Amino acid sequence: GAGVSQSPSNKVTEKGKDVELRCDPISGHTALYWYRQSLGQGLEFLIYFQGNSAPDKSGLPSDRFSAERTGGSVSTLTIQRTQQEDSAVYLCASSYTQGVGTEAFFGQGTRLTVV
Amino acid sequence: AQRVTQPEKLLSVFKGAPVELKCNYSYSGSPELFWYVQYSRQRLQLLLRHISRESIKGFTADLNKGETSFHLKKPFAQEEDSAMYYCALMMNRDDKIIFGKGTRLHILP
Numbered sequence: 001g002a003g004v005s006q007s008p009s010n011k012v013t014e015k016g017k018d019v020e021l022r023c024d025p026i027s028g029h030t031a032l033y034w035y036r037q038s039l040g041q042g043l044e045f046l047i048y049f050q051g052n053s054a055p056d057k058s059g060l061p062s063d064r065f066s067a068e069r070t071g072g073s074v075s076t077l078t079i080q081r082t083q084q085e086d087s088a089v090y091l092c093a094s095s096y097t098q099g100v101g102t103e104a105f106f107g108q109g110t111r112l113t114v115v
Numbered sequence: 116a117q118r119v120t121q122p123e124k125l126l127s128v129f130k131g132a133p134v135e136l137k138c139n140y141s142y143s144g145s146p147e148l149f150w151y152v153q154y155s156r157q158r159l160q161l162l163l164r165h166i167s168r169e170s171i172k173g174f175t176a177d178l179n180k181g182e183t184s185f186h187l188k189k190p191f192a193q194e195e196d197s198a199m200y201y202c203a204l205m206m207n208r209d210d211k212i213i214f215g216k217g218t219r220l221h222i223l224p
Contacts, residue, residue, distance in 0.1 A: 003158075031210060031211075033212070041216070042121075042124075042199075042201065042214070042215065042216030042217035043159075043201060043214045043217060045214070048211050050209060050211070053209070056209075056211060091159065095210075095212070097210040102147075102205060102210060102212075103149075103161045103164070104212050106159040106160065108158055
């Protein structure tokens with residue numbers, strides 16, 4: 001089947017507006033991650049979903065950020081009252097946790113620009 | 116606390132020279148380690164995993180539990196190796212994968 005799909009590919013929004021970023025993981029993958037990649041910087045962990053467990057939200061930078069995963073599949077990352085420092089590429093990844101050697105598959109990312 | 120450290124943000128190496136990208140980890144459990152790579156305009160993808168003891172595109176990495184390291188090596192750099200490289204650790208407690216901040220490898224002609 002298809003790989004991890006993210007939409008939109010690009011999003012330009014005005015400061016103060018809310019945005020929603022979508023991730024469609026690979027079917028059957030139980031784990032889902034959101035990361036942020038700022039210009040010239042590395043990966044910044046945001047949130048981790050694993051099956052029916054409570055999500056690990058330890059990487060969310062502020063309470064303006066939230067994410068949900070419906071039915072163990074599609075995930076939405078919401079950023080409220082966007083700020084210019086939110087501009088980055090937001091990456092989603094999924095994996096099927098089968099123990100040893102589990103690989104994470106990444107989407108192509110959503111490039112968010114806050115003007 | 117669990118952590119993956121890549122001390123170099125940028126590494127420039129001449130073509131044909133050896134490459135070593137450093138990675139150190141901190142984890143109390145039994146670690147599973149990986150290297151991921153992101154070429155220009157491509158998705159982040161798995162390069163290799165320590166459990167497979169494989170060589171991919173001439174790269175190898177050996178897990179050294181004593182030094183808590185998983186350095187990525189290649190004897191002769193090629194221009195197409197220019198990319199962003201991320202070291203990653205999977206924790207067996209909850210299968211969460213954590214990444215280092217990455218090292219940008221620039222191969223000079």
